[in-house]
Amino acid sequence: MSHHRLAPNVHEKTNALAAALSALRTELELPGPYPAEAVRDAEAAVAAHQLPVTDLTDVEFLTIDPASSTDLDQALFIERASAGYRVLYAIADVPSFVRPGGSLDAETRRRGQTFYAPDGRIPLHPEVISEEAGSLLADQLCSAFVWEFGLNGDAHVDSVSVRRATIRSRAKLDYKGVQAQIDAGTAGPVLQLLKEVGLKRVELERQRGGASLNMPEQEIVQLPDGGYRIAAAPQLPVEDWNAQISLMTxxxxxxxxxxxxxxxxxxxxxxxxxxxxxxxLQTMALGKPWDGKISYGEYLRSLDPTEPRQLAVLYSAGMLFRGASYTAFDGSVPENAIQSAIGAAYAHTTAPLRRLIDRFVLVICEALSNGKPVPGWAREALPSLPEIMAASDQLASRMERLALDTVEAALLVNHIGQEFDAIVISGSKPQKENGNGAKNGNGGRNGNGKNGNGPSGIIQIAEPAVTARCAGDLESGTQVRVRLVSSDITTRTVHFELLA
Structure with a gap:
């Protein structure tokens, strides 16, 4: 993990970075402070809120999230049951705080999701809901949609239902701490079963042809002194096991x-x-050939992101994960209902504090599960939701990409002329164009894919954790030595050159 800090002239560079990130908010027209009327609507909903009659406070739920998270959408409980497992998965009851047709409802539809900007989160809901009354905080009585699963010994779903209930989480855990407990053999029964069930769900994913990209993710972390660093680390196993419960739901x-x-x-x-x-063809060129005899999902799971050529393969695999969208229906079943990377029909339903669409899915499923009519307000919204979410997703992706470019430029601005070891994750030699006619790799990263001075590719350096364009005749998956040519915070551009 990289902990590179802004070096000499730190105040000047920090100020330049802060100004660039602020300008990014304006440039992208990101949502500003929450409107007062919508906040009042939220506060009134919290004041008048009543907990569900069904009481599940005896269930020892726990939450597992990044350590700094306070908007907790999910709480988990697992126990053995006959020859299999009983899984209870509680999801924050956001619908009970949002009055259909009110100002809060309207503002959440304008936002679509929570935006995680490096200089501060832009929440989907006011904090009185997202980080207080609506969050599944430990030792707080909370309203939740509780999914109950009966699993067989292979962790296949035999039965499922969902109902609203009052719960109380016993502990707020984080991924690193949970992984350490599991590795040390000190984890409690629920965490031990999470690993057991998670591994079995991974196997079921393999059997149905599901696929996921297990690439190290770059995350911008704000420091107490106002500076930033970029953290890059592979996903922990417990994150995958926990994600399997969400995918199952x-x-x-x-x-x-x-x-x-x-x-x-x-x-x-x-x-x-x-x-x-x-x-x-790319896997063959990179020395880790996929012969097609196993699914591409199973092949991707076999790759080691710490090995340069295999990391390059993972980046190249991005071309296989395209065209995701939302499909609404009412009265008939859509022809193309599958999420191919999951290998099954799938819906977003486990993150209502942070994603608009989950609020509607939860209400629809609770009604269907209990033989009740689907609320009219949820039904009426269905045709408009795909467009709302598509626009919000596009904005979030653009913000994340440009913010990362900005912080990378700031981290490197004092190192122009210095040399670095790097891995070529998208080269100019074996890769030319993909099936859609677009350049392979990161494309627009740090330079918008433009380079009129000869061949170039995309490299990754470890310290600081930066991905950028590099001029030169590069071969994907190789380790190279590069020199930083330029870095500009304002234009968000970084350029390297290959050393002979």
């Missing part, structure tokens, strides 16, 4: 809505033959 929600012929799914087409053929 999303698949159950999709099946429930498909059976009821009303709802909204997260869909993604399978990669076309041209993309698969091109990816297969």
């Amino acid at each position: 999303g698949m159950a929600a999709a099946d429930m809505m498909l059976a009821g012929k009303v709802g909204i799914l997260r869909t993604m087409p399978a990669p076309d033959e041209r993309s698969l053929r091109h990816f297969r």
